[in-house]
Each structure stands twice: as C-alpha cells, then as structure tokens.
Amino acid sequence: GAVVSQHPSRVICKSGTSVKIECRSLDFQATTMFWYRQFPKQSLMLMATSNEGSKATYEQGVEKDKFLINHASLTLSTLTVTSAHPEDSSFYICSARDGRGASKYTDTQYFGPGTRLTVL
Amino acid sequence: KNQVEQSPQSLIILEGKNCTLQCNYTVSPFSNLRWYKQDTGRGPVSLTIMTFSENTKSNGRYTATLDADTKQSSLHITASQLSDSASYICVVSGLPFSGGYNKLIFGAGTRLAVHP
Numbered sequence: 001g002a003v004v005s006q007h008p009s010r011v012i013c014k015s016g017t018s019v020k021i022e023c024r025s026l027d028f029q030a031t032t033m034f035w036y037r038q039f040p041k042q043s044l045m046l047m048a049t050s051n052e053g054s055k056a057t058y059e060q061g062v063e064k065d066k067f068l069i070n071h072a073s074l075t076l077s078t079l080t081v082t083s084a085h086p087e088d089s090s091f092y093i094c095s096a097r098d099g100r101g102a103s104k105y106t107d108t109q110y111f112g113p114g115t116r117l118t119v120l
Numbered sequence: 121k122n123q124v125e126q127s128p129q130s131l132i133i134l135e136g137k138n139c140t141l142q143c144n145y146t147v148s149p150f151s152n153l154r155w156y157k158q159d160t161g162r163g164p165v166s167l168t169i170m171t172f173s174e175n176t177k178s179n180g181r182y183t184a185t186l187d188a189d190t191k192q193s194s195l196h197i198t199a200s201q202l203s204d205s206a207s208y209i210c211v212v213s214g215l216p217f218s219g220g221y222n223k224l225i226f227g228a229g230t231r232l233a234v235h236p
Contacts, residue, residue, distance in 0.1 A: 043226040111163035
C-alpha cells in the first residue's frame with residue numbers, strides 16, 4: 001500500500017518554542033492531507049484539512065494561529081505548533097488522501113506513523 | 121449528531137481464540153465504514169472498507185460485516201495471535217463534501233489484548 005511518512009517521530013521541546021512536523025506522501029500525490037491529534041487512550045480528533053495550494057480548513061475549537069498548516073506541494077504538508085505549551089503535548093498524526101480510484105462513496109486515506117510531541 | 125460508538129471498550133482473550141468487536145453509528149447520510157488497527161504509538165492501518173451496498177469484507181483473519189439498515193458493524197478476528205494486540209477503530213464517513221473527500225468520524229476504539 002501507499003506510504004505516508006512523518007518527521008520527526010518524536011520531539012521534546014521547551015515551553016514557548018515552535019515545533020514543525022512534516023507529513024509526506026512517498027509514492028502518490030495527495031491534494032488533500034489531514035491533521036489529527038490523539039490524547040492517551042482517546043481516539044483521533046481531526047484538527048484541520050490541508051489542501052494543496054490553498055488555506056487549510058480548521059475544525060471548530062482549533063486555533064489556526066497556533067497550529068499553522070502549510071501544504072506547499074502535492075507530497076508535503078507541514079504542521080507548526082507555535083509557542084507550544086505542556087497542554088499541546090500529544091500524538092499528532094497526518095493522513096493523505098490518495099485520489100486514484102476514488103469513487104463517489106469511497107476514497108483511500110493513508111495514515112502516517114505519528115509524531116509524539118512532549119512540551120516541558 | 122454524527123456519532124460512532126464501539127464496544128467493548130477493552131477485551132482480553134487467549135491466543136488462538138476468536139473475538140468479535142462491535143460498532144454502532146448514527147452518521148447519516150452514510151458513505152462508507154472502515155476498520156483500522158492501531159498499534160500503540162503508531163498510526164492507524166486500514167483493515168477493511170465497506171460501502172452501504174456491501175455486507176461483508178475479509179482481510180486475512182479479519183472479517184468485517186455491515187448492516188446499513190440497523191447501522192451496525194462488527195469485526196471478527198479468527199485464531200488470534202499475540203500481534204493482534206492493538207486498538208481497533210471503527211471509522212464512518214458521510215457523503216463526500218464538496219471537496220470530494222470523505223470526512224472520517226472515529227469511534228473511540230476497542231483495546232484488544234491477546235495473552236499467551
């Protein structure tokens with residue numbers, strides 16, 4: 001199956017610093033990528049939808065100025081957590097939509113391996 | 121409100137045994153239902169995806185069923201292995217948005233532990 005990578009896999013930073021997480025689709029072009037956050041023992045929560053060449057769409061309650069998303073190419077989207085605080089510590093997962101073979105009712109979305117962010 | 125509920129919340133079984141996980145949803149209109157396996161500290165991996173016209177789909181020892189009338193799905197794992205220990209997440213999509221993609225609604229997952 002298609003592969004989506006994330007970098008870094010784990011990051012520890014001090015409170016107040018900014019952290020950038022990269023999401024890449026390795027063998028297909030992804031016009032749409034999604035960013036999720038997952039707290040321990042909870043399910044994934046969609047933060048924003050990233051479309052190549054346009055502004056990201058954020059879910060209700062997600063601060064767009066704090067979580068900056070850039071989808072500069074068809075294979076790369078980045079999430080920057082600005083001025084990170086301990087409450088931003090979480091598991092961040094991206095997914096990329098593979099439009100090949102998509103129908104009206106289904107499409108294929110591949111998830112990255114996730115990035116563990118710890119803010120001290 | 122579109123919701124996806126899974127049961128049980130957690131489950132312990134012995135290696136070699138079978139088990140069935142349940143998923144109920146209220147998403148409407150319905151587009152498709154997916155089951156994912158998520159190992160601890162990893163991203164979800166797709167097991168099956170079914171549209172409203174499909175009743176069952178298999179992937180190796182995993183068999184998913186779907187009843188779109190009652191809005192229920194199950195994931196049956198046969199001859200469990202230690203490597204099956206993971207969270208299993210039911211994910212439902214409504215009809216594609218104008219952007220042409222499925223917005224995924226996640227259940228909380230069932231945490232399965234397979235013991236030797």
